[in-house]
Amino acid sequence: MGQVLRFDYDGLIQETRVHSSVYTDQRVLDDEMDQIFRKGWVFVCHASEIPGSGDYVRRQLGRDPVFAIRATDGTVSVIENRCAHRGNIICVEEKGTRKALVCQYHGWAYDTKGTLIDVPHPEGFKADFTCSSLKRMPKVEEYRGFIFGSFNDDVPPLSEHLGRASELIDRAVEMSPTQELDLSGGWVKHLVGCNWKMMPENDTDGYHVSFVHPSFAEAIRSNYDSAVLESEEDTKSESKAWGGGHTELYFAPAYDRELEWFGCKEDRYPAYTKAMKAAYGDKLGGEKLVEGPPHAVIFPNLFLGEMNIVMFQPVSVTECLHLHTPMMLGGVDTEVNSRIVRQSEGAMGPTGFLLADDSVIAERTQNALEGNGGWLDLARGMHREFVDDNGITTSHLTDETPNREFWRHYKSVMLAE
Numbered sequence: 001m002g003q004v005l006r007f008d009y010d011g012l013i014q015e016t017r018v019h020s021s022v023y024t025d026q027r028v029l030d031d032e033m034d035q036i037f038r039k040g041w042v043f044v045c046h047a048s049e050i051p052g053s054g055d056y057v058r059r060q061l062g063r064d065p066v067f068a069i070r071a072t073d074g075t076v077s078v079i080e081n082r083c084a085h086r087g088n089i090i091c092v093e094e095k096g097t098r099k100a101l102v103c104q105y106h107g108w109a110y111d112t113k114g115t116l117i118d119v120p121h122p123e124g125f126k127a128d129f130t131c132s133s134l135k136r137m138p139k140v141e142e143y144r145g146f147i148f149g150s151f152n153d154d155v156p157p158l159s160e161h162l163g164r165a166s167e168l169i170d171r172a173v174e175m176s177p178t179q180e181l182d183l184s185g186g187w188v189k190h191l192v193g194c195n196w197k198m199m200p201e202n203d204t205d206g207y208h209v210s211f212v213h214p215s216f217a218e219a220i221r222s223n224y225d226s227a228v229l230e231s232e233e234d235t236k237s238e239s240k241a242w243g244g245g246h247t248e249l250y251f252a253p254a255y256d257r258e259l260e261w262f263g264c265k266e267d268r269y270p271a272y273t274k275a276m277k278a279a280y281g282d283k284l285g286g287e288k289l290v291e292g293p294p295h296a297v298i299f300p301n302l303f304l305g306e307m308n309i310v311m312f313q314p315v316s317v318t319e320c321l322h323l324h325t326p327m328m329l330g331g332v333d334t335e336v337n338s339r340i341v342r343q344s345e346g347a348m349g350p351t352g353f354l355l356a357d358d359s360v361i362a363e364r365t366q367n368a369l370e371g372n373g374g375w376l377d378l379a380r381g382m383h384r385e386f387v388d389d390n391g392i393t394t395s396h397l398t399d400e401t402p403n404r405e406f407w408r409h410y411k412s413v414m415l416a417e
């Protein structure tokens with residue numbers, strides 16, 4: 001027997017419009033917890049957050065608290081953060097290092113793979129001892145340092161979930177001359193008063209940028225402006241649908257020279273540009289330095305936000321957490337990574353420009369949609385979409401191609417058996 005869905009996804013998500021109840025209906029969130037966050041792949045953490053044996057980080061995946069931990073043999077397990085005895089949380093701190101995990105309630109101890117290794121006062125359990133180990137996420141796969149997991153034993157391989165969008169992760173990783181990212185800077189958490197789906201949708205919405213963020217462009221006065229703030233005819237940047245719900249804003253066509261995306265002159269970090277060309281060759285290294293990092297959402301909960309990595313975490317129908325960390329690079333001077341951290345603070349930090357602006361808009365939209373919010377339009381740019389040389393559906397930066405991709409895939413996931 002198929003699953004019982006609580007909502008008319010077929011009727012209320014259409015090609016050019018979605019009904020506002022997808023953002024406001026508790027039944028939708030309940031279905032998402034199963035269909036998206038348990039049956040599919042979700043981003044969990046990055047390998048650089050847990051480099052050593054016993055290193056762990058806590059995460060919340062849908063309704064399930066988990067932690068990702070590296071065992072002595074170097075493998076990473078994602079383990080449900082609930083004691084097998086009576087369910088107390090095992091890892092309390094956000095991150096740390098442990099040789100063994102001991103429950104603070106009655107002292108049961110587990111190794112770094114979640115196997116039960118000690119039970120205090122064992123005599124009491126003699127009759128029919130049913131103790132078990134912690135529950136591990138059955139599927140965990142890593143792609144170039146990005147660790148994904150699924151609670152679904154039968155989930156297709158990660159490579160299928162990522163599809164062509166693995167190229168977006170490649171592009172992020174290859175901003176480093178050593179192909180190493182360092183995501184150990186810590187995550188800044190913002191609680192935003194909107195349904196979680198507004199975050200991935202907004203992050204690859206190129207239409208809002210010049211209206212919501214002019215103060216940002218003015219303050220930084222970088223060439224970023226030309227990538228996002230030109231008139232409609234002059235805009236060269238593009239929006240893209242990579243399939244599988246993965247979406248992108250592609251700014252590279254607006255960049256003419258190396259490091260323009262970094263908001264500085266091409267000769268500002270000579271050791272970095274030299275290392276990139278030494279690593280990838282003059283031609284490809286130079287192209288990477290012009291193209292810059294991806295600005296792309298990997299469905300459902302990961303945003304490669306240029307030099308920031310972002311996770312989305314639903315909290316309730318009307319609230320979500322936005323967590324971001326700077327995407328520091330391996331094999332570069334501390335000067336380069338310092339700039340990355342400062343830019344991350346400026347864009348997304350508590351006193352930053354972009355996230356504060358976006359959050360206000362998202363909260364206003366959420367509030368406006370309560371009651372009978374009616375239909376939301378997603379038709380912009382349908383007449384001018386095309387398939388680019390790389391085989392990816394592409395349109396003008398300001399077109400709703402990414403939103404349509406998000407909803408098309410979302411609907412297929414929500415209706416899947």
Ligand code: FES
Binds near residue numbers: 086108
């Ligand atoms: S709940 Fe963990 S030891 Fe009892």
Ligand SMILES: [Fe+2]
Binds near residue numbers: 202208209212354358
């Ligand atoms: Fe924005």
